[in-house]
Structures are given as C-alpha cells and as structure tokens.
Amino acid sequence: MSKESYSIQEAILYSHKMAQLSKAIWKQIEKDWQNWVKPFELNLNEHHILWICYHLNGASISEISQFGIMHVSTAFNFSKKLEERELLTFSKREEDKRNTYVELTDAGKKLFEETMEAHASGTDKNTVMQASLPLKDLYGRFPEFQDLEAIVKNIYGDDYLEILDRSIASIREEY
C-alpha cells in the first residue's frame, strides 16, 4: 500500500477519531465488565479466561493470550490463580506437548454459567448494549460493525475472527 493513497490530514483525522471512539467504547465495556464479575470474586482477565475456555471447550495458553488480547504471562498467571481456586486444570496434549492447555473443571463451568445468568438478568446494566438500542430500533437489529471486523482481521489475522466465530456459534447453541 503506497503512502500516496492518503493525505497526512486524512491519516491524522482518522487515527484521532479511532483513538477517541475505541478508547471511549472499550473503557465503558471494561467498567461494565468489572462491575458484572466482581460479585463472583473474579477480575476481567480471569473472567475472560473462563469465557474463552468455556466457549472453545478448552484452550491453549497461547490461544487465550491471542483471543483474550493479553500478554502470554498475564494469561498464564491468571490461569494459575484460577487453577488454585480449582476452577480449571492444566494439561498437555499428546499431539502438542509444547503447549499448555487449560480446561474448566465442573466448578469452573458452574461459576461461569452463574456469571452468564447474572449477565442475562442484568442487561439493563450493560451500558454499550443499552446505548445501541436506538440503532436496533432503527435497523431492526444490533449494528454489525463489519468494517471494524475487517480492520481487526487485518491486524490480528484470520485466526482471530475464526475464534470469534467459534465462540459465537457456541453462544448460539447455549442460549
């Protein structure tokens, strides 16, 4: 892609706007997420790990790191804390001994399901979703953000959206 395909002004305006919008959205999601999982004595990273393992039916530390967008050491350390609480177990797989895999215990699955019940009965506290309802009323469905998906795909690779699709398929089956 040649530099000449955009002006400096366009580039600065676009990145300024994207920085402001994505920071605004993410910080609100982070706040809501923290409030949601706090009663279960989980932080956002721990809950994200449970989420990923639950919907992917077990995951490697590197998958958690990639899909959870957290450093490998963050993924490992918080998984370790969840293991100490007996919410998950570590294992190696015969066909891939270099990677550490993580699977939820029955207690881990139960706790995760409880958090999801709290989520389902507390959608009024989900600020971003509530703030999207006028768009849903207008369009008949929640916005799709395909442009955002395309950008994320270009940054994180096809893998990332494939994992998102797998977890979305799993949610469709569950609820």
Added chain:
Amino acid sequence: MSKESYSIQEAILYSHKMAQLSKAIWKQIEKDWQNWVKPFELNLNEHHILWICYHLNGASISEISQFGIMHVSTAFNFSKKLEERELLTFSKREEDKRNTYVELTDAGKKLFEETMEAHASGTDKNTVMQASLPLKDLYGRFPEFQDLEAIVKNIYGDDYLEILDRSIASIREEY
C-alpha cells in the same frame, strides 16, 4: 427502552462481539500510541493531555478527564507532571473559579508539534490506519463509523462528540 425489544441471545452475542472487537482495536491503538510518544519521554496519558490542551486551546481538568476518558485524579496527576517539566501551566478563570484550567507553554506546544511531525512521517507504523487502507481503497475514504459515534454519544453525551468535533476542526486547520 423495554427489555422485550431484544432477546437474551441477541444481547449476549452483541456484547461479546463488541467486547472482543473494541478490546482488539483499543489495545492495538494503545500499543502504537505508546511506541509513538515514548521517544519524547511521554506516556499515553501525558500525550493525550497535551493533545487535548493543544487542540482545544486550553482545557479544564474536568474536560481533560471527560474527553480523555481518564479519572479526574489521573488527569490531575499527569498534568502536574507536565507542569513540573514546564510543558503546561495551571490557572483559574475569573468566570469559573472552581475549575482548574490547563494551558500549554511554548515548550509544551513545541513538543506536541514535534510528536505530530513524528506521527506524520511514521504513518507506516500506525497499525489501525494501515489495516484500514483496504477499506479506504474500496470506499474511496476511511470508514466513518457513524454507528460507533451514535453509541458513544448515547453513553458520554452530546458534549463528548462536540469536543471531538472541535478537535477535528482544529486538526483540519493545522494540517
């Protein structure tokens, strides 16, 4: 907005997707931003404060907190650090003595302009912008994300988008 206007499945799918996409985008912007301003011995919060004060031609601590989406104490503490480096000054305004206002010094303006020159000559390191170029080639312009803007407006109020418009107008004049 009544609860009946969406199903639990729709709500969970939407908030899961938004969490994954906005975390992915924001974490990459954060990383690029840190790399960009590090050579100037600034962190992301400090640079965001300089950015806001530069484009709004001075700002109150509460405006910085609101538009920068940082806690008031974060806005104040990092502004204090910038004051110690003589990059900005604190003042009170006659018509509004309760708020602390922040204005860039000449050295602050100069440093901010240097960071913007580095940005302009380093757009190849701006991952989100680069990842958006295929969309720009397709549409003839960078994506607008009006849906995202509408959601941010519903969360943070008209004020937030007004400030975004003011800073965008200021960028249009400068570059």
